[in-house]
Amino acid sequence: MIDPIILFFLLGAVAGLLRSELRLPAAVYDFISIVLLLSIGLKGGIELARQPFVTLLPQMLAVVALGFLLSLVAFPTLRYLGRFNRADSASIAAHYGSVSVGTYAVAVAYLGSREIAFEEHMPLLLVLMEVPAIIMGIILARGLSRETRWKSIGHEVFLGKSVVLLLGGLLIGWLAGPDGLSSIEPFFFDLFKGFLALFLLEMGLITATQIGSLRKHGIFLVAFGIVMPLFSGLVGTGLGWALGLSIGGTMVLATLAASASYIAAPAAMRISVPEANPTLSLAASLGITFPFNVLIGIPIYYTMAVWAHTALAGG
Amino acid sequence: MQNRTTKLLTIITESVLETTLARELDRLNARGYTITDARGKGHHGVRNAGWEPSSNIRIEVACDEATAGAIAGFLEKNYSDNYAMILFTSDIEVLRLNRPPSTAT
Numbered sequence: 001m002i003d004p005i006i007l008f009f010l011l012g013a014v015a016g017l018l019r020s021e022l023r024l025p026a027a028v029y030d031f032i033s034i035v036l037l038l039s040i041g042l043k044g045g046i047e048l049a050r051q052p053f054v055t056l057l058p059q060m061l062a063v064v065a066l067g068f069l070l071s072l073v074a075f076p077t078l079r080y081l082g083r084f085n086r087a088d089s090a091s092i093a094a095h096y097g098s099v100s101v102g103t104y105a106v107a108v109a110y111l112g113s114r115e116i117a118f119e120e121h122m123p124l125l126l127v128l129m130e131v132p133a134i135i136m137g138i139i140l141a142r143g144l145s146r147e148t149r150w151k152s153i154g155h156e157v158f159l160g161k162s163v164v165l166l167l168g169g170l171l172i173g174w175l176a177g178p179d180g181l182s183s184i185e186p187f188f189f190d191l192f193k194g195f196l197a198l199f200l201l202e203m204g205l206i207t208a209t210q211i212g213s214l215r216k217h218g219i220f221l222v223a224f225g226i227v228m229p230l231f232s233g234l235v236g237t238g239l240g241w242a243l244g245l246s247i248g249g250t251m252v253l254a255t256l257a258a259s260a261s262y263i264a265a266p267a268a269m270r271i272s273v274p275e276a277n278p279t280l281s282l283a284a285s286l287g288i289t290f291p292f293n294v295l296i297g298i299p300i301y302y303t304m305a306v307w308a309h310t311a312l313a314g315g
Numbered sequence: 316m317q318n319r320t321t322k323l324l325t326i327i328t329e330s331v332l333e334t335t336l337a338r339e340l341d342r343l344n345a346r347g348y349t350i351t352d353a354r355g356k357g358h359h360g361v362r363n364a365g366w367e368p369s370s371n372i373r374i375e376v377a378c379d380e381a382t383a384g385a386i387a388g389f390l391e392k393n394y395s396d397n398y399a400m401i402l403f404t405s406d407i408e409v410l411r412l413n414r415p416p417s418t419a420t
Contacts, residue, residue: 023363023365024365026352026364026365026366026367026370029365029366152335202365202366205365206365206366209361209363209365209369213360266367266368267331267367267368270329270331270368271331271332271335274394274397274398275396275397278368279360282368
């Protein structure tokens with residue numbers, strides 16, 4: 001049975017492709033994404049209140065390394081196989097090393113409706129994975145030159161909307177704990193899937209607008225938008241297994257690795273590497289990778305996680 | 316009421332530049348500016364303001380000709396190559412609503 005939230009995504013995509021008048025006001029989209037980011041942060045924060053921070057340190061370091069690594073794999077692929085210029089390759093690589101909160105939310109909903117447990121502190125890993133690839137993308141485009149204005153870049157990267165809201169939610173959840181949050185639970189947790197459905201409707205509309213620019217940029221970008229997340233998903237699965245995560249947790253980490261950013265990375269790259277063409281990275285991450293992950297990728301990553309846990313653990 | 320003829324510099328560009336440009340305008344001696352959200356179509360295709368990467372802003376600065384020229388020159392040199400951006404000036408008459416001359420605009 002297909003999850004209804006996926007149907008909202010398809011509704012948006014079809015309406016967009018048919019050039020329907022349907023449009024969510026930008027303020028509504030902003031509001032919904034703020035609610036989603038805070039909900040995800042709060043959920044993770046509650047879990048942090050339950051377990052000692054130090055035990056999570058190896059996982060935290062590993063996902064930061066993963067973010068750097070994925071952008072370092074994507075860059076030469078784009079530069080030498082795809083023949084993109086340096087700035088474009090670096091920018092797209094930053095998008096693919098960073099993560100998509102929307103994809104994460106769909107993966108969580110997928111596990112939720114199948115009642116599969118996963119490590120609840122995943123939002124902490126999510127926020128840690130947002131930043132490294134963006135920094136790597138800027139270095140790949142610019143080199144480590146003295147002219148780079150690291151102060152303003154740091155401001156853009158660490159104080160962007162998604163990092164602030166996720167970290168803020170984590171902190172509030174951590175400080176307040178499960179009991180403290182019970183008063184706001186109906187809004188942030190019970191309505192989560194409703195907000196996610198509206199968010200995906202808008203994502204469908206935005207995805208549809210990217211299809212046109214994909215036609216211009218050709219087959220390589222389409223192939224990259226599918227093969228790169230599959231590769232990253234495989235790496236994420238291996239890492240999740242090695243870190244001793246549950247099947248659900250391994251699948252979430254694989255999804256995080258496979259997802260491509262479309263909130264934090266575009267804004268940061270637009271400011272820091274202005275000569276990179278934003279249509280290329282958005283067409284790939286939104287026009288191809290987001291729908292691929294949401295519709296096909298997530299079940300594949302789940303299968304990978306199950307496979308890793310049965311094959312590698314010997315049953 | 317004494318009216319004053321001056322220039323109105325209008326900049327239509329990407330929303331992502333808002334904070335950066337506000338800082339630059341202060342530095343380039345603009346005494347004030349007005350920013351509004353905008354959408355439309357141009358060299359960079361349809362910018363429908365559905366979400367931030369496709370949103371535009373319209374910045375209006377009332378200033379003397381020299382300041383308008385300095386701002387326009389600076390933006391052209393540093394931003395117009397890589398960002399969706401159009402600049403134009405027009406002559407305007409600022410209405411002085413009988414304010415004492417010392418009051419800043």
